[in-house]
Amino acid sequence: VDVSAVARLGEPFTVTLTCCDNPMLTATATGFIVEAAKTRAVEAADLVEHVGRMGSSPFEAASFDVALDEGCGMGFSAVHKVRAAACKALEEAILAPYEERAKNLELPVLDKCTRPMPEHYRDEPQICATVTSLEAAEAARAEGATRIYMTTDALEAVGLSPADAFEQGIVPVLDEVCRAVDHERVDPWINAGATVAVGNISELAVAAHAGATAEIRSCLPVHNTPCMEALAERGAGAFWLSPEITLDEIISLGAAAPAALGITVFGRPRVMTSEHCILQVANGCIHDCANCRLRARKLSLKNIDGKVMPVRTDIHGRSRLYDAYPIDLTPQVPQLLDAGVRRLMVDGTLLETDEVGRAVARVRRAVEAAQTGRKPATRLRGATSGCMFVGIS
Structure with missing residues (x-):
């Protein structure tokens, strides 16, 4: 994206992002009112650095156009918020045609009684x-x-x-x-x-x-x-x-x-596989997985919520967390x-x-x-249904 940042005294700080390959796709976000600096004045290079940090957005800055009055002061966290808002607005502009298409998409209604039954059924x-x-x-x-x-x-x-x-x-x-x-x-x-x-x-x-x-x-x-x-x-x-x-x-x-x-x-x-041995945090590594006494024990990690999660490390020094x-x-x-x-x-x-x-x-x-049409037994005490009813967002 081409990036434009405008900082005029007494006016809202503004960031505009425009897609390089399609100038019709553009978005602008405004934020705080620009005030005179109380200590160090902001320079154009500062805005290039901080507006150019695209964070987790799908965009990458290709060029910068900075309009900056002399003596402007601002907090960079506020600058980041305006840039983030511009990124979000541009992403929404790009996706807008697809959102509209999704609304008008007519999905076929499948009747389990009449649709072809897959072989595995x-x-x-x-x-x-x-x-x-x-x-x-x-x-x-x-x-x-x-x-x-x-x-x-x-x-x-x-x-x-x-x-x-x-x-x-x-x-x-x-x-x-x-x-x-x-x-x-x-x-x-x-x-x-x-x-x-x-x-x-x-x-x-x-x-x-x-x-x-x-x-x-x-x-x-x-x-x-x-x-x-x-x-x-x-x-x-x-x-x-x-x-x-x-x-x-x-x-x-x-x-x-x-x-x-x-x-x-x-x-x-299994919630994670680590290429490296998690048991090394115990500072007891002998660099010989086959004879490691720690590996033979049933050890666990406790997370920040107090949950105890079992750890097992294989003969190759690869750990699995459950x-x-x-x-x-x-x-x-x-x-x-x-x-x-x-x-x-x-x-x-x-x-x-x-x-x-x-x-x-x-x-x-x-x-x-x-x-036989009967209801199975209730869930075992202490067990959960996992993500069966609550998806991961």
């Missing part, structure tokens, strides 16, 4: 479980889980190879971060005919090339139909929905989903099934073996209740 519900040990996998299966997921690190820790995991029906969960060096250990798990849960685009590309079925993990947030379609065209065979998605959004996605939909209905959501409270979406299983979600996950990453079994049984009972 016909699938039977499947209870899934992410576990960290073979004992937990057996506990999950004993209570009705039909799909078991384990990270590649967990699989290696129990001595299973990619072929072993395939034979035992365990889906390898690949990292949400994959640098070039990580491909050396991750790629051997991606084989033709196998199913893998991918955490990023590079793993999806490898899976498509190898002929593997790729399930999109929730760390690749899918919030709209075009995103799903684009990923499906590139090899995605299923989608695990983000824990930040609302029930209304899930319902809107279900009818148009090009592949199976799943969501975690019980467990603690929510302070578990989610329990089993009361919403009927609505999720109606929306086309057919894979219901218990995330047992932070659960003991017996807890995994109880969680899977809870989901199984919720599915049975939904199928």
